[in-house]
Amino acid sequence: xxxxxxxAMLLLLSGGIAKSQQMTHEEEVVRTTYARMSFAGQVNEVHxxxxxxxxxxxxxxxxxxxxxxxxxxxxxxLSGFKVGxxxxxxxxxxxxxxxxxxxxxxxxxxxxxxxxxSRDGHEMKSPTVTALWIKSQDLRGQDWEQPFTQMYAKSExxxxxxxxxxxxxxxxxxxxxxxxxxMFLFGSDPKTGEEIAFPSDTIININGGALxxxxxxxxxxxxxxxxxxxxxxxxxxxxxxxxxxxxxxxxTGKANCDLTNLRCGIHADxxxxxxxxxxxxxxxxxxxQIL
Numbered sequence: 001x002x003x004x005x006x007x008a009m010l011l012l013l014s015g016g017i018a019k020s021q022q023m024t025h026e027e028e029v030v031r032t033t034y035a036r037m038s039f040a041g042q043v044n045e046v047h048x049x050x051x052x053x054x055x056x057x058x059x060x061x062x063x064x065x066x067x068x069x070x071x072x073x074x075x076x077x078l079s080g081f082k083v084g085x086x087x088x089x090x091x092x093x094x095x096x097x098x099x100x101x102x103x104x105x106x107x108x109x110x111x112x113x114x115x116x117x118s119r120d121g122h123e124m125k126s127p128t129v130t131a132l133w134i135k136s137q138d139l140r141g142q143d144w145e146q147p148f149t150q151m152y153a154k155s156e157x158x159x160x161x162x163x164x165x166x167x168x169x170x171x172x173x174x175x176x177x178x179x180x181x182x183m184f185l186f187g188s189d190p191k192t193g194e195e196i197a198f199p200s201d202t203i204i205n206i207n208g209g210a211l212x213x214x215x216x217x218x219x220x221x222x223x224x225x226x227x228x229x230x231x232x233x234x235x236x237x238x239x240x241x242x243x244x245x246x247x248x249x250x251x252t253g254k255a256n257c258d259l260t261n262l263r264c265g266i267h268a269d270x271x272x273x274x275x276x277x278x279x280x281x282x283x284x285x286x287x288x289q290i291l
Contacts, residue, residue: 023259024081024083024165026083026163026164026165026184026186027081027083027165027167028259029165029184029186029197029215030078030081030165030167030184030199031078031257031259031262032257032259033184033199033211033214033215034076034078034211034214034262035076035257035258035259035262035263035264036127036214036217036218036219036255036257036264037074037110037112037129037210037211037213037214037219038073038074038075038076038262038263038264039219039255039257039263039264039265040112040126040127040128040129040210040214040219041072041073041074041110041128041129041130041131042069042073043115043126043127043128043219043221043224044113044115044128044129044130045068045069045072045073046221046224046230046236046239047115047126047128047223047229049064049065049068049233049236050229050232050233050236053232053233059233059234059235060233060235060236061235062235065235065236065239069239071174071175072131072173072174073173074108074110074129074131074171074172074173075171075172075173075262076169076170076171076262077169077170077171077262078167078168078169078262079167079168079170080166080167080168081165081166081167082164082165082166082167083163083164083165083166084163084164085162085163085164086148086149086152086161086162086163086164086185088164089148089164089166090147090148090149091147091148091149092147092148093144093145093146093147093148094144094145094146094147094148094151095144095145096181097148097166097181097183097200098144098181098182098183098200098201098202099180099181099182099202099203100139100142100144100202101136101137101138101139101202101203101206102136102138102140103135103136103137103138104136105136105178106133106134106135106136106176106178107133107134107135107136107137107178107202107203107204107206107207108131108132108133108134108171108173108178108203108204108207109131109132109133109134109207109208110129110130110131110204110205110207110208110210110211111129111130111131111207111208111210112127112128112129112208112209112210112213112214113127113128113129113130114126114127114128115128115223116223117223117227117229119227119228122226124222124223124226124227125222125223126219126220126221126222126223126224127213127214127217127218127219127220129208129210131173133173133174133176134207136203137206157185157198160185160187160196160198161185161186161187161196161198162186162187162188163185163186163187164183164184164185164186165183165184165186166181166182166183167181167182167183168180168181168182169181169182169201169203169204171203171204178203180202180203182199182200182201182202182203182204183199183200183201184197184198184199184200185197185198185200186198197215198212199211199212199215218254218255219255219264220253220254220255220266221255221266224236224240225266225270225271225273225274226273228274230274231274237271237274240265240266240271241271243263243264243265243266244265244266244267244268244271245257245258245263245264245265245266245267246267246268246269250267251267252267252269252270253267253270254267
């Protein structure tokens, strides 16, 4: 067997492996949603740190910044994706697809909001989330051992979807973690033809609905960039710089997300906006957290 033949076979095999590992559209939507939500939580923490800086009158401590960002960031690992038409899971027990909440194990309340800031007569806002561990809802009276098709038919969204993406979640927040199963359902709006998606994540989305929000909403931190708030502290700017996601297909004015590690960042061109002089100073009364 010639060396050239071996090389050719390796190239073909590597191409096949890459193709098999390519994410489906549905998995990309799911991963983007979780990544945006995680980034919005980080942006919320940055705004809290900037607010504390103004109160204390001193720069943000780098060690404190790192510790708080590590502890208060929603960290997700998504695995075991199965994607296909709903007919594939018609007879699968719903409890095998989505983890049923139990009062014995905590869930997360993840509440979306916006940080609103005004400069030079222009209002800017950044999507945010706040999270905390809470006692799970008690759904012991509901029968989740029914096949998916029966549970789905009884729901308010029954008949709106044609495809699914089921997966396993490992979430870590403030030193605690949970493992559970969840799924997204996909369909088309009968009026517009646009894709619609429904997240069935009973550990994250029941309390706050943040996943539902970030299916369609970007997590770009407009107040930090166009508002210039990130220029007020070196540590915040360094954080944005270290997490920037640029390159082919990346866009300015968007939270560009790495779908492998579920981390988002801004484009390098957006970071350069912080070098432009701002005409007015910060007005703290215009700080508003809207939930």
